[in-house]
Amino acid sequence: MANTPYTESYYAASANAVPPRPSLQGEVETDVCVIGAGYTGLSSALFLLEHGFRVTVLEAARVGFGASGRNGGQIVNSYSRDIDVIERSVGPRQAQMLGQMAFEGGRIIRDRVARYNIQCDLKDGGVFAAITPKQMGHLESQKRLWERFGHTQLELLDQRRIREVVACDQYIGGMLDMSGGHIHPLNLALGEAAAVESLGGTIHEQSPAVRIERGASPVVHTPQGKVRAKFIIVAGNAYLGNLVPELAAKSMPCGTQVITTEPLGDELAKSLLPQDYCVEDCNYLLDYYRLSGDKRLIFGGGVVYGARDPANIEAIIRPKMLKAFPQLKDVKIDYAWTGNFLLTLSRLPQVGRLGDNIYYSQGCSGHGVTYTHLAGKVLAEALRGQAERFDAFADLPHYPFPGGQLLRTPFAALGAWYYGLRDKLGF
């Protein structure tokens, strides 16, 4: 049977050691079968186990193989579209609930790290960097908006202040969120997987779900086994393919690329990011970066619609890095990789239930490190019969991409080109 390894990345190379887990052989019975061992699946499994459910997780490759083990590692609060957009598109009560949940994911991560002693280089502090006055104005209203929902660890940075936290001349200001921060994303996933097992959950790697037999007692089939469960949670996100056609129809996998420099040494690293905060700029097609635990610069950006792997990632991302930090022109790039996230037309996550017993969450459209941890909690609540917060997500309106599966990529690329042009022209 095919054995799918981690994609080559800095994270895979610096992962905490864990032996591979055996694939599923034969038939098992459980309360909940979770498909996918990224943050959505692992967070769901953990919350369910903490409430006494029996859980079996099926992972097509390795724990954290997908976006959860490849991302920028930035703990960013709220959703890919902010609460004001949600307020405009749904009623006040639903918006209020979603707004209150927008800062919970970061707290869940910190709680998990502390409770299960997860070694993942957790650091506090994330910066949104404004390149244009319009972006700065947006950050000012974002601060007011977030404070309205009780989120207070925020500081607006003027041009002088932002130069104190990031040595980049492009920015005219920014906003610091001390409840943001960063982590080694794969080590967070691996730590959460160990926590799942410590509570009696089972994880099978190299065990893709290839078919779901729906019904009162659904069965998930893998190449060499099957899991009979009371509930299924589908958490395959951008790597799910067509296993659940209803979900594939209203979302689009997109690639984004990350590079990692050689270790910079303490002095150079500190000169770039003196407080070790992570940074993302405010462009629609944004750049994001931070230091690793061993003082490399991890720099991401760029989006490939339709998730084709670009041939030369370094050639795409290194110029962006050098635009921000020309002082790194002689620094070697040690790693370059791509990962897929799932885009929805509204850029809000898709959460719901198929029939009585198949639950899903997907499509957080770029910012998902915090949301996916919240999603696990909300899905677990729904399985325990408390569906109020689940319904607040499930009732968000969603539409298929114009042009269907065939034309969604060119349409989305056209949209991105338009927004990229707006970024360049500064409006």
Ligand SMILES: Cc1cc2nc3c(=O)[nH]c(=O)nc-3n(C[C@H](O)[C@H](O)[C@H](O)COP(=O)(O)OP(=O)(O)OC[C@H]3O[C@@H](n4cnc5c(N)ncnc54)[C@H](O)[C@@H]3O)c2cc1C
């Ligand atoms: C390069 C990159 C950088 C990013 N940077 C950031 C960032 O800095 N901050 C931020 O907030 N967000 C970031 N994101 C987004 C964030 O990483 C994702 O939103 C989040 O990790 C999604 O988690 P997930 O568990 O839903 O999906 P994934 O982590 O993709 O996990 C899905 C898992 O399901 C498995 N799977 C799929 N199909 C099957 C099947 N049939 N059977 C069994 N298993 C299956 C896959 O192998 C995979 O392991 C980034 C994404 C990428 C790709």
